[in-house]
Amino acid sequence: MKIFYVANVRFPTERAHGIQIAKMCEALVRAGADVTLIVPTRGSGDPFKYYGLTEQFEVKRVWSPRSVATTFDFLFSSFVFGIMSFLFLLRHKSDCVYSMDLDPISYTLLPLLRRPYFFELHGPKRKTVPNRILFRYIAGIITIGERVKSELEKNFPRLREKIIVKPNGTDLTAHNHVKDDARALLGITVEKPLAVYTGSPLGWKGFEVAVEAATRLPDVAFYFVGISADDFAKRGVEIPENVSAIGRVAFRYTALWQDAADILFVTGTQANEYSYKHTSPMKLFEYMAARRPILACGTPAIRQYIDEGQAFFYEPDDAESFASGIRDILSDHASAEARVKNAFRKAEKLSWDNRAAEVLAFIKKQI
Template identity: 40%
Template structure:
């Protein structure tokens, strides 16, 4: 935030100095055109040079007074060279205005040219004429986590972003979360997710129509691209910055390759090979896929070296999902203690293959209840295309803080997956898997490549994807298995290495190994 204020202040100061220069330029321009009858384009060039001299003096004494890295004559030469671009832009704008719209509005043309030149001037002045001194040793950089997401949100990606930001901060990373300014619940990110730390956040203006359909989602997302692009360009010290992002969509991260700042990206799925993606992956400092299938596909498709990849599945906060008494959890939740509860925890999306529950429910004993936390029957019907079996009990969306309690109330926990969807079958790395393992409950999981990437057969019970009979049989096996405790302990041992804090530490080490002139 300190750097943001400093950059914003210097940008305004350049504008104020420019305003003084504009006044000088306007007076000289009028004099040269009205009294000496020079062509407006030639007169504007002479007037602009006079303004440049004024601007140099004021910028040197006020705007950038703490950046004395060149002798005065050398800096003045650099200032004039840098200003040539702005002067050329102004001359072109005035000339074009006179040619296409007539002589009488020459002052308006000059003002338009000056406005464009203002932005160009600031970039050239701050990057070249009064640039910061270069550091020979590695410098500690700020990690800007850019996410095209409404935060806080009840969706899983919001939990992942919040927990990773917290883990980076606890690992000692100087982090700023960069978000679009969208409508969200009234709670802070810290309070909403029950975090231990406040997350330093910058929210940028966007066209907030992301929930009005696909077209407007793209409009909103592209407005965020423009906002974060100019935020990084104008308000961030690029010499002391590193960018981190996650693929919440297929396009909003791609502009990072044009900013000239080292960037790392989490990848939760494969990507099509096109010009923009090839540019993105060629410029990326490193990629963090969430499973080995994604890593292999990206490496082969975009010809990236092995050392630029770190495979890191999602994680869990072990303190939030510590083992808890099933009886006490059901009592607090008001859930019946008379039946075995087989629970699916997660939001209802079509790519998850949830329709299998309707087929599996009548195949289970009457003493077994199938439960869903994360949605209601109407959502299920809309996604599945049919009414849910009456044996399925819906508990609706629940606050994130109560999810550990619901998981503790279960006898068996479900992780679904389908062959009918590429994301579900090959790429997903659901956080619920790690939350389940930490909660010490038996896990029944779809035998998809994505889930087999993180789940050991000795730590869970696999069923055949899209096979309701296999699912029902596996649920009964998990409920009645005398070796249940052994699988639970194997899972609990595995999950110890999948905490958010360890994940953040490994990613930080990975990034520092690849960064040449800075560290985080």
């Protein structure tokens, strides 16, 4: 089956959506599909080396403006990419087109292709004219959670029977270092327990609560991988002595930082609807595969994928609850180990290969 995957994204990128796209393309190839990824020219570098991919697929870059510094620049670039990718698709045959919700413009021409197209949605959609047209002719939708599915079906009843729910996946082979070896490779010499976060500095992540909690846990070393000191400063967050802001690292080092941890934590916030209700953080599934105790924000979004049998929870935006969760993990080793084992068993079912195989089966069924 020939699939054109259209993604308006800088590629490769350290952002989570780039990782998801790369891993899904690789897994779809392993599942038997012939995949061509269509991306803008603003990306550069070897994605196969960057993401450590072992399966080859074609990456076709179509021209679009490189500047996305302002909202207008991004929207204009998305508009141009939508036209250029559409012209490419008109000239090349495929069994279907696959795309992801990355901007509000570039996908609007897909209904004119007159071939099956599928959309991956990580959040609900409003009843706009472009969305009505998009969903009127769509062959199928892949969402990351039941809440997104329910809201889509509520707003667009014709989508019933056209949606499957597939959470993000994880790479079970990425974690191959014992804790001490990982710390030695990273040059970590502190004697304190390590609580590690790997993710981006986006405001809706709610990571500030962990910094506040760190002030109550001086005997724990906190490492924020993917967040720099400048990122904290921009948000007016002062960094305590036991917090290290590592900044962005190459993708291949993310799993190494997770392997070095005693505790891995994933944050969220009630102040942002997407964070509270809909997000499907890939780091959560990576944590499960890393076989480390997890402290997770108790949002409905995160509780869709993991429960008290697999992780410890804290109340959203509550620093004392966060600190209490860290203390519980450090003091109750038996409970922590049991949850680690349960989380890994669940992670085994959430591999990218399993996800891609089920998505491909859905595509074949719909067309």
